[in-house]
Amino acid sequence: MSHVDVIIIGAGAAGMMCAAQAGARGRRVLVLDHAEQLGERIRISGGGRCNFTNREVSAANYLSANPHFCRSALARFSQHDFIAMVEKRRIPYHEREHGQLFCNDSAQEIIDMLRDACDAVGVRWCHPCLVQQVARLTSAEGKARYAVDTAAGRFFAESLVVATGGLAIPKIGASPFGYRLAEQFGLPVIPPRPALVPLALAPEVLGPIKPLAGATLDARAEFGEAGFRENVLITHRGLSGPAILQISSYWQMQEYGTAKRQPIRIDLMPGQDAAEWLAGHRQGRSHLPNLLAEHLPRRFAHEWLALMGNEKWLSRPIGELGKRDLAQIAEALNGWPLMPSGTLGFAKAEVTLGGVSTDALSSKTLEARAVPGLFFVGEVVDVTGWLGGYNFQWAWSSGWVAGQFA
Secondary structure, eight states: OOBOSEEEEOOSHHHHHHHHHHHHTTOOEEEEOSSSSTTHHHHHGGGGTOEEEESSOOGGGEEOSSTTTTHHHHHHSOHHHHHHHHHHTTOOEEEOGGGEEEESSOTHHHHHHHHHHHHHTTOEEEOSOOEEEEEEEEOTTSOEEEEEEETTEEEEESEEEEOOOOSSOGGGTOOSHHHHHHHHTTOOEEEEEEESOOEEEOHHHHHHHGGGTTOEEEEEEEETTEEEEEEEEEOSSEEESHHHHHHHHHHHTSOTTOSSOOOEEEESSTTSOHHHHHHHTTTSOOBHHHHHTTTSOHHHHHHHHHHTTOHHHHHSBGGGSOHHHHHHHHHHHHOEEEOEEEEOOTTTOSEEEEEEOGGGBOTTTOBBTTSTTEEEOGGGBSOEEOTTTHHHHHHHHHHHHHHTTO
């Protein structure tokens, strides 16, 4: 086992997919992982049922310094290809909102499918096994190979695939190993940041809305040109819910050192022109809290108006409010600005934003351009998907592609 064709570091989604594909080409493959269990991220995902892909996948669902980089891999092994694998295995699954696909029973079925595909082509496993260091050796004939020193001994291979994931969910073993390895070989790394993560609010911002904690809103979270209409949850630390997780990735994409960070905006009446709606009630005697309760939780409507800081908005009927008041209310309803102080960090993040720069990799093979035989796949690469199965699809696609060349 000390001399193989391909060593893959990381037995997660991308690593196992890559191993199965390389093994199917007749390559001798060894998979190393520091964890006791294979595919732990798969096992805990989707509440234990694994949101394994999405019906609709395109490059538009991913964030990266190079937004076009993922196109090739996604086209060559698409969501339809992975769905076909699942169906061939006869794993029952179902579709939820926004095209998300989940196992009916257990995420373990996805892990078993990948493990069996690897075993069928002779993939060898070594786990738990801590990787200590990696070196690239050159023989007298000028042929390079990789030496990987581990707690279980030294292994050699022509190709090395790094599928070590990102920094999200450190409690199951996330580490910066992959980034350090990239830097060791001179590859640039875009600073990793938490993504698909709840947003924190500073005390001066959070204080006034703390009475709203626990409120769940059907709203649209927006930042720049991006926007997502799903639930928004106000928590005792800030903002959460699917819409906030989605927009957090875009908010995090702001460059470090930007002179003035920008707020996110919450549209409390998505799909409706608040100014037009208010104008339609202008002749009535209703009070705003009661009117807003048609669209928002009653307690939230009252507390939110109080937060806006204008007492007459609470105490006077809408017919007694001036045009300027109504314009201010409408603007806030369709774009309530909130400035996050940061995120709740990698412990609460679904995935990692940033990673090994795509400028250093071939989009056709996932191989490092300047270091032949070195591949990076999955979350360790600067490709981050939306919530809803997109990150697993990137793992399947990138792992499949690298498996054709490693």
